[in-house]
Amino acid sequence: MRPTRSVDYRTLAHLRLPPAVSDFIDGGSGDEITLHENTAALRRLRLRPNVLSGTGVPDTSTTVLGTPLATPIAVAPVAYHTLAHPDGETATVRAAGDAGALTVISTFSGQSMEEAARAATGPLWFQLYRFRDRDVTRTLVRRARRAGYAALVLTVDTPVLGRRHRDLRNSFALPPDVRPGNFDADHHTGLRHASPGHSAIARHTTEALEPALGWADVAWLRRITDLPIVLKGVLAPADARRAASEGIDAVIVSNHGGRQLDTTAATIDLLPDVAEAAGGHCEVLFDGGVRDGTDALKALALGARAVMIGRPALWALAAGGGEAVHHLLTLLTEELSDAMALCGRPTLADLDATLLAPATPVCRHTTTARREAP
Ligand SMILES: Cc1cc2nc3c(=O)[nH]c(=O)nc-3n(C[C@H](O)[C@H](O)[C@H](O)COP(=O)(O)O)c2cc1C
Known part of the structure; x- marks a missing residue:
């Protein structure tokens, strides 16, 4: 099967x-509930296109923190790409770079941040x-600074790990061929073993990460680096305003x-x-x-400068390595371009909330609401 939409890659994965x-x-x-609501809420929104706009072929290029990108669709930080495919992050970054997309490499990448940086053909951020x-x-x-x-x-949304029942039921632990690429494996042997009804990832997170994460940590980070800082997991307008006042360069609206x-x-x-609170x-x-x-398109119209994909990137990587990740990002960008053409908006700067139909009706046809696979 040649995938014609991102979720086809889930089937193949x-x-x-x-x-x-x-x-x-x-x-x-x-x-x-939140997992399903993320996709369902996007699908519930209805569009109100403009016609006769003479749009032609839309321009999907943008800049994010001053970096030019051919597409506003980026790869979110997801742990352990090597779980999906042995080529791991190096395949992803090459594919994303060739598609003109930004990639964010996770602290818990399956290959080291230096290996990923050496393979990169496009811009990289580090989570x-x-x-x-x-x-x-x-x-x-x-x-991260040294590697470019x-x-x-x-x-900022992970002072403790969410209770992920699938992982608890599976007593999930890293397989022997997957390791945290940024760390000395000896220090993370706990990631390989989970007692029944527990997740090795959850236990490791609890042991390793700071549970009292606070604004003082953000200020500390600001003091020790001159790199731009992005906060991922900001959902409340007050937190977005605080981020702006602390000199944060960008926030990512994300519930992980x-x-x-x-x-x-x-x-x-x-x-x-959040977009209103960030206020430019x-x-x-x-x-x-x-x-x-x-x-x-909907997220860009409602104030996002770029959107990131998490699971679809791993599905594609699992299904067909870097080639599939490249195809996925190209496909999503083409779909965005088509949607812009059909809405009569030639550039990303032309996308705004007037594209959303007022009083968007709740979709009663639940069979059309896309649910993540059970
Ligand atoms: C398997 C997996 C691993 C993830 N690992 C991380 C991580 O290491 N750091 C992080 O900030 N977010 C992580 N995330 C969250 C993603 O960055 C992103 O917020 C989320 O996947 C976006 O939703 P989507 O999967 O519906 O596109 C992970 C998500 C998944 C599915």
Whole structure:
């Protein structure tokens, strides 16, 4: 099957991956209400296109923190690309760079940030966690700068890990051929073993990451680096205003793909207020449930400068390595371009909230609401 839409890659990935790995990638926390709501809320929004605009071929190029990009669709930081494919992050960054897309490499990448940087053909950001031991985070910051990463993305929604029942049921642990590429494997042997009913990832996170993460950590990061800082996981307007006043360069409206606090609202429903609060003082990016070009269009119209995809990138990587990731990003960009043409908006700067139909009706045809795979 040649995929014609991003979710086709999920079907192909499921054929290749062990069920516990598919569960780790696809799953969310709690009853997975937020996981499903992210996609459902995007699908509920209805568009109101303009016609006779003489648009021609739309221009999907943009800049994010001053970096020119051919597409506003970026790869979100997702841990362990090597779970999906042995080529891991190096394949992803090459594919994304060739598609003109930004990639954010996770602290818990399956290959080291230096290996990923050497393979890169496009811009890279590095995602950071604040470890209990600040020196671990400080070392990652220095390495990222030395390796040429253009910005640091501090994930702020993970003082503890969400309860991910699929991983608990599967007693999920890293397979023997997957390792945390940025760390000495000896220090992370706990990631390979989970006692029944527990997740090795959850235990490791609890032990390693700082549970009292606060604005003081953001100020500390600002002091130790001159790289642009992006906060990932900002959902409340007050937090966006604080980020802007702390000199933060960008915020990402994200609920971690429904993997942290379950019943958190869909990111698309929270985006407009955050964008307004950021008020042009810092850039706003978005993730959560983006599966096609119209999803991206809606987030861009509601104030995002770029949108990121998490699971679809891993599905494509699992299905067909870097080539499939390149195809996925090209496909999503073409879908976005088509949607812009059909809406009569020639550039991303022309996208605004007037594209959304007023009083968008709730979709009663639940069969058309896309649900993440159970
Ligand atoms: C398997 C997996 C691993 C992830 N690992 C990280 C991570 O290491 N750091 C992080 O900030 N976010 C992580 N995320 C969250 C993503 O960056 C992103 O917020 C989310 O996947 C977006 O939703 P989507 O999957 O619906 O596109 C992960 C998500 C998944 C699915």
